[in-house]
Amino acid sequence: MSVHTKRNYRGISPSEFFYRNRQMAGFSNNAQALFSTIRELVENSLDACEDAGRLPEIEIIINTTQTDVVDVYVADNGTGVPPEHVPESFGRVLYGSKYSSRQRRGTFGLGVTMAILYGQITTNSPVIVETQESHTIGNRFSLYIDVEHNRPIVESVEAFDRGGPGTTVMIRMKGNLKRSQDKLLEYLRLTTVATPYCRLKVTIDDANPSTYGGFSTSLPDPPLVCKPHPRSADVEMLRRMIELNPQRTLRQFLINSFQQIGTKTASSFLQFKNMDPHRHLSTLNRDETAHLSESLRKYSAFKKPESKCLSPIGKAGLQKAVTSLFETQNVSYASVGPLEWDGNPFFIEGALFLTSSRSGSEHPQLLRFANRVPLLYDASDCVFTKVLKRVDWSRYDLGSKTPSILITHLCSTRVPYKAAGKQSIASIPEIELKSKSLYRGLGRTIGRLVKRARSSAREIQRKRELSRSLQLIAKFSAELADSKVPETVRLMESMFEVS
Amino acid sequence: MSVHTKRNYRGISPSEFFYRNRQMAGFSNNAQALFSTIRELVENSLDACEDAGRLPEIEIIINTTQTDVVDVYVADNGTGVPPEHVPESFGRVLYGSKYSSRQRRGTFGLGVTMAILYGQITTNSPVIVETQESHTIGNRFSLYIDVEHNRPIVESVEAFDRGGPGTTVMIRMKGNLKRSQDKLLEYLRLTTVATPYCRLKVTIDDANPSTYGGFSTSLPDPPLVCKPHPRSADVEMLRRMIELNPQRTLRQFLINSFQQIGTKTASSFLQFKNMDPHRHLSTLNRDETAHLSESLRKYSAFKKPESKCLSPIGKAGLQKAVTSLFETQNVSYASVGPLEWDGNPFFIEGALFLTSSRSGSEHPQLLRFANRVPLLYDASDCVFTKVLKRVDWSRYDLGSKTPSILITHLCSTRVPYKAAGKQSIASIPEIELKSKSLYRGLGRTIGRLVKRARSSAREIQRKRELSRSLQLIAKFSAELADSKVPETVRLMESMFEVS
Numbered sequence: 001m002s003v004h005t006k007r008n009y010r011g012i013s014p015s016e017f018f019y020r021n022r023q024m025a026g027f028s029n030n031a032q033a034l035f036s037t038i039r040e041l042v043e044n045s046l047d048a049c050e051d052a053g054r055l056p057e058i059e060i061i062i063n064t065t066q067t068d069v070v071d072v073y074v075a076d077n078g079t080g081v082p083p084e085h086v087p088e089s090f091g092r093v094l095y096g097s098k099y100s101s102r103q104r105r106g107t108f109g110l111g112v113t114m115a116i117l118y119g120q121i122t123t124n125s126p127v128i129v130e131t132q133e134s135h136t137i138g139n140r141f142s143l144y145i146d147v148e149h150n151r152p153i154v155e156s157v158e159a160f161d162r163g164g165p166g167t168t169v170m171i172r173m174k175g176n177l178k179r180s181q182d183k184l185l186e187y188l189r190l191t192t193v194a195t196p197y198c199r200l201k202v203t204i205d206d207a208n209p210s211t212y213g214g215f216s217t218s219l220p221d222p223p224l225v226c227k228p229h230p231r232s233a234d235v236e237m238l239r240r241m242i243e244l245n246p247q248r249t250l251r252q253f254l255i256n257s258f259q260q261i262g263t264k265t266a267s268s269f270l271q272f273k274n275m276d277p278h279r280h281l282s283t284l285n286r287d288e289t290a291h292l293s294e295s296l297r298k299y300s301a302f303k304k305p306e307s308k309c310l311s312p313i314g315k316a317g318l319q320k321a322v323t324s325l326f327e328t329q330n331v332s333y334a335s336v337g338p339l340e341w342d343g344n345p346f347f348i349e350g351a352l353f354l355t356s357s358r359s360g361s362e363h364p365q366l367l368r369f370a371n372r373v374p375l376l377y378d379a380s381d382c383v384f385t386k387v388l389k390r391v392d393w394s395r396y397d398l399g400s401k402t403p404s405i406l407i408t409h410l411c412s413t414r415v416p417y418k419a420a421g422k423q424s425i426a427s428i429p430e431i432e433l434k435s436k437s438l439y440r441g442l443g444r445t446i447g448r449l450v451k452r453a454r455s456s457a458r459e460i461q462r463k464r465e466l467s468r469s470l471q472l473i474a475k476f477s478a479e480l481a482d483s484k485v486p487e488t489v490r491l492m493e494s495m496f497e498v499s
Numbered sequence: 500m501s502v503h504t505k506r507n508y509r510g511i512s513p514s515e516f517f518y519r520n521r522q523m524a525g526f527s528n529n530a531q532a533l534f535s536t537i538r539e540l541v542e543n544s545l546d547a548c549e550d551a552g553r554l555p556e557i558e559i560i561i562n563t564t565q566t567d568v569v570d571v572y573v574a575d576n577g578t579g580v581p582p583e584h585v586p587e588s589f590g591r592v593l594y595g596s597k598y599s600s601r602q603r604r605g606t607f608g609l610g611v612t613m614a615i616l617y618g619q620i621t622t623n624s625p626v627i628v629e630t631q632e633s634h635t636i637g638n639r640f641s642l643y644i645d646v647e648h649n650r651p652i653v654e655s656v657e658a659f660d661r662g663g664p665g666t667t668v669m670i671r672m673k674g675n676l677k678r679s680q681d682k683l684l685e686y687l688r689l690t691t692v693a694t695p696y697c698r699l700k701v702t703i704d705d706a707n708p709s710t711y712g713g714f715s716t717s718l719p720d721p722p723l724v725c726k727p728h729p730r731s732a733d734v735e736m737l738r739r740m741i742e743l744n745p746q747r748t749l750r751q752f753l754i755n756s757f758q759q760i761g762t763k764t765a766s767s768f769l770q771f772k773n774m775d776p777h778r779h780l781s782t783l784n785r786d787e788t789a790h791l792s793e794s795l796r797k798y799s800a801f802k803k804p805e806s807k808c809l810s811p812i813g814k815a816g817l818q819k820a821v822t823s824l825f826e827t828q829n830v831s832y833a834s835v836g837p838l839e840w841d842g843n844p845f846f847i848e849g850a851l852f853l854t855s856s857r858s859g860s861e862h863p864q865l866l867r868f869a870n871r872v873p874l875l876y877d878a879s880d881c882v883f884t885k886v887l888k889r890v891d892w893s894r895y896d897l898g899s900k901t902p903s904i905l906i907t908h909l910c911s912t913r914v915p916y917k918a919a920g921k922q923s924i925a926s927i928p929e930i931e932l933k934s935k936s937l938y939r940g941l942g943r944t945i946g947r948l949v950k951r952a953r954s955s956a957r958e959i960q961r962k963r964e965l966s967r968s969l970q971l972i973a974k975f976s977a978e979l980a981d982s983k984v985p986e987t988v989r990l991m992e993s994m995f996e997v998s
Contacts (some may be wrong), residue, residue, distance in 0.1 A: 005597035007550060007578065007587065008596055008598075009581075009584040009596045010594070010595075011608070012593050012608070014512075014516065016593075017593050020913070021915075023925040024917065024918055024919060028915070082508075087509070092510060094511050094512070094513065094516055095508070095510040096509055097506035097509075099507075099509065108516065121735045122733065123734075124785050124788060124792070147735055163916070190674070234621065235619070235623040236620045240647070286623050288622035289623060293623070376915070380880045381877050381879045381880045381923070407509075414519070415525065416522045417518075417520070418523065418918055420918075420919075421917075424880070426527050428522075428528075478911065479703065
C-alpha cells in the first residue's frame with residue numbers, strides 16, 4: 001500500500017506554541033486578553049515591589065483609542081529591570097527571574113510576554129518599557145517579539161529618567177473593555193485582600209481615578225529561597241544535583257542539598273536504606289540514582305517542609321482586608337501547613353464570614369486565591385470548588401438561608417495550575433484533603449456563631465412576649481383591684497438581672 | 500531603600516516548562532499519567548495509520564512489573580517514522596509532523612514526549628521505539644530526553660525488522676493501573692465511536708485480550724491541507740506570508756495565498772477597501788500590513804471555509820458505532836458547518852439517543868469528542884458542558900425520567916483546548932452558539948419520538964380498556980338475553996381496522 005499523506009517534521013518555538021494556543025494562557029478573546037494583560041502586569045509589579053522591599057504603589061491606566069483598541073499602562077515602584085535583561089524578559093517566552101523555589105505570583109516567564117504578543121498580533125504595535133533601578137539612570141525600550149524564533153527585536157532604546165525606580169509597561173492591543181471591566185475591577189479589589197499592603201490606582205478612559213487597598217502599612221517578610229525537600233527529588237532533579245557536586249559523598253550530598261536532612265537524619269536514612277554514606281556520587285550508576293530517588297521520595301521520617309519560602313496573608317491581614325471590603329464583623333480564620341505535595345511545600349489558609357447578599361446557593365460563595373493572586377476564571381474544575389461542593393454546609397447552618405463567603409488561599413513554591421493561564425488548581429490529593437478539613441473547621445466555627453445568634457434572637461423574642469404578658473396581667477389585675485396600673489418595665493429588668 | 504531580594508534572570512526550555520508543570524499536559528499523578536500515556540500513543544498511532552491509508556490495527560499491552568511500575572507497549576501498522584526524525588520526534592518537546600492546517604488528533608508535538616519524560620523521571624528508563632517504513636528495514640532506538648536543553652539523547656540504535664511497517668513504543672513508568680483502568684477502557688471503547696474503522700486489541704496483565712471496534716471497513720478520505728482562510732490572517736501570519744513572496748502584487752498575493760479568494764473576490768475586496776491591486780507587497784509598511792490584516796479579518800463577504808481539511812465521523816459511521824455499542828435503535832444525527840472561529844474551519848456533529856440506564860440527571864449524559872478523540876477529563880469547564888446546561892431539556896421531554904445520551908464532536912484545524920492536556924474546549928462564541936442550536940435540533944427530533952412513543956403507549960392502554968369493557972358488555976348482555984356470550988376479539992379487531 002502506498003503512503004497517502006506526506007509528513008513534514010519540524011520543531012516550533014515555545015512562543016510559536018503559545019501564539020497558536022493563546023487560549024491556554026488566558027488570551028482567548030479581546031475581553032479575556034485585556035483582563036489577563038492587566039493581571040499579568042499587576043502581578044509582575046507586585047513581585048517587583050516586594051523584591052525591592054517597598055510598599056507597592058501601582059498605577060493602572062486604560063484608554064480606549066479606537067473601537068476595540070486600548071492602550072494599557074501599568075507603572076510600579078519596584079526593583080526595575082537591569083537593562084541587559086529587558087529585551088529577553090519582555091521579548092522571550094519562558095524567560096524570567098522567578099524559577100527559584102519560593103512563593104511568587106508569576107512563575108512561568110510567560111504572562112507578560114503573552115500580553116505583548118497579543119498586542120503585537122492584534123495592533124502591530126511594539127511594547128514600550130520604561131525601567132529604572134535604584135541609583136541608576138533609567139531606559140526606555142521599544143520592542144517586538146520574533147515569534148518564530150522566540151527572541152526579542154529591539155526597535156529602539158534610549159536613556160530615560162523615570163523620576164524614581166520602578167517599571168512602566170505600555171501595551172496597545174485589541175481589547176473589549178466593556179465586557180472585561182467588571183471582572184477587571186473585581187480582580188483589583190480582591191488583589192487588595194491578598195496583598196492588603198498594596199495601593200492600586202486605576203483610571204479608565206479619563207474618568208476619575210479609583211483607589212484600592214492600603215489596609216496595612218507593613219510589608220511581610222519576603223519568602224526566602226529554600227533547599228528542596230527530599231521528597232521532591234525525582235530522578236531528573238537528583239541527576240542534576242549530583243552533576244553539580246560529583247565529588248561529594250552520599251552523606252555530604254544529602255546534608256548539603258536538602259532541607260530537613262541534618263547529620264542525624266542523613267545517618268539514619270542511609271542506615272535504614274542500607275547505603276554506604278562514604279560512597280562518592282560519581283560512582284552511582286543510573287539504576288542506583290533511580291533507587292536513591294525512590295528511597296528519598298518514600299522515606300516517611302523526614303520532617304515537614306520549612307515555611308520560610310512561603311508567605312501567607314495571615315489572620316490579621318486577611319481579617320482587616322475582609323472587614324474593610326465586605327462590611328462584615330465576625331470573620332473566622334483557619335490555616336493548615338506547611339505540608340508538601342510531591343515535595344513542594346504548601347500552606348492553605350481560609351476565612352469564612354456571613355454576608356447579607358443572598359445567593360440562593362446551598363454553599364458559601366467561594367473566592368479562590370493562589371500565591372496572593374485572586375483566581376476569577378475556570379472555577380468549576382478547580383480543586384477548591386470540588387471540595388466546596390463535597391462539604392455538607394447545612395450541617396453548619398450555612399445553607400441558602402444563611403449566605404456566606406468563603407476565602408481560600410493556597411501558597412506554594414509550585415502551584416499546580418491546570419493551564420498556563422493560571423486560573424484553576426489541579427486536584428492534588430494532599431491539597432484536596434487538607435482544604436476539606438479546613439473548610440469543615442471554618443464551617444463549625446461560623447455554624448456556632450449562627451446558632452448563638454439564632455438562640456439570642458429567640459431569647460429577645462421570648463422577653464418581648466413576656467413583657468407584653470406582664471403588662472396585660474398588670475392591667476387586668478389593676479382593673480380587678482380597681483387600683484393604678486403598676487409599672488412592669490422595671491420588674492422585667494430585675495427578673496432578667498437575676499436570671 | 501535597598502534591594503532585598505536578588506533576582507536571577509534566565510530562560511528555560513519548553514521541556515523544562517512542561518517537566519515543572521506536567522499537570523498541564525495531563526500528567527498530574529500516576530493514574531492520570533498512565534491514562535494520558537495510552538491516549539497519546541493510541542492517537543499518534545491512529546494518525547499514522549490514516550496517513551498510511553491503512554485501516555488502523557493497534558495493539559496495546561500493559562504489564563505491571565513491580566508495585567506501581569508498569570510497562571506500556573503500543574504497536575500500530577502506520578507509516579512508521581523515518582529514522583532521521585525518530586530522535587527528535589520522541590526526544591524533543593514541540594517537535595512533530597502535525598503543524599499543518601488540517602484536522603489531526605495530535606497537534607502539539609507534546610503528548611508522547613511527555614509520556615516518555617514521565618517514564619524517565621519516575622523509573623529512569625529510556626523509551627524503546629521500533630519503527631519501520633514501507634519497503635525499508637526498520638530500526639530500534641533506545642533514547643532519553645535531555646530535559647534542560649530539550650533534545651534527545653540516543654542511547655542505542657540498531658537495524659531491526661518489525662515484520663511490517665508501523666511503530667511500536669515501549670515505556671516503563673510509574674502508573675496506577677488500578678485507579679486508571681476503568682477510564683482507560685472507556686477511552687478505548689469511545690475511540691471506536693469516533694473512529695469506527697479502527698481495531699484495538701488490549702491485554703492487561705496477561706489477562707485474555709479484549710478487542711474493540713471494526714464497525715466499518717472503509718477508511719474515510721484523509722483531511723487535506725488547505726490554504727488559510729482570509730479571516731485567520733492576523734498581523735503575525737500575514738507578515739510571514741508576505742516575507743515568503745515579497746515580489747508579488749497585492750492582488751496576486753491574495754489569490755495565491757488564501758482559500759475563498761478568486762480573481763473576482765480579490766478585486767471586489769481591494770476595491771471596497773480602496774487598495775491598489777498592483778502594489779508590491781515589499782512596499783507595505785508596518786501600519787499598512789496591520790491595516791490589511793484588519794481588513795481581511797473584518798470583510799464579511801468571504802465565503803465559508805472549505806471542508807476538505809476536516810474529517811467528521813458522519814451520520815452512517817456514528818449511527819453504526821452507537822447502535823453496536825449502546826444497544827439502542829433510534830439515533831438522531833445532526834451537524835453544522837463548515838464554519839470558522841478566528842478563521843479556523845470547524846464542523847460540529849452530534850447524536851442523541853435514549854438509553855435504559857437511569858442517571859437522575861435533568862439533562863442527557865454528555866460524551867464529548869474533538870478531532871475524533873474522546874475527552875474524558877475536565878468536563879465542567881468545557882464549552883460543550885456549559886451549553887448542555889443552558890438547554891432546557893424538559894421542553895423535549897428529556898428530563899430525568901427519560902434518560903438519554905448526547906454525543907458531540909468538534910472537528911477543526913485548530914481545536915481551542917483550554918490546556919495542553921487536551922481535555923476541555925474553551926468557550927469560543929461561534930462554537931458555543933452553533934453547538935446550542937445543534938443540541939436543540941437533536942432535542943426536538945428525539946422529543947418527537949418520545950411523544951410518539953408515549954401516545955402510542957396511551958393508545959395501547961385505551962385499546963386494552965375498551966376490549967375489557969366490550970367483554971363485560973357482551974357478558975352482561977348475554978346474561979340479560981340468556982344467550983351465549985358472543986366473541987369480542989374479532990369485533991375489536993374490525994373496529995380498529997376501520998378507524
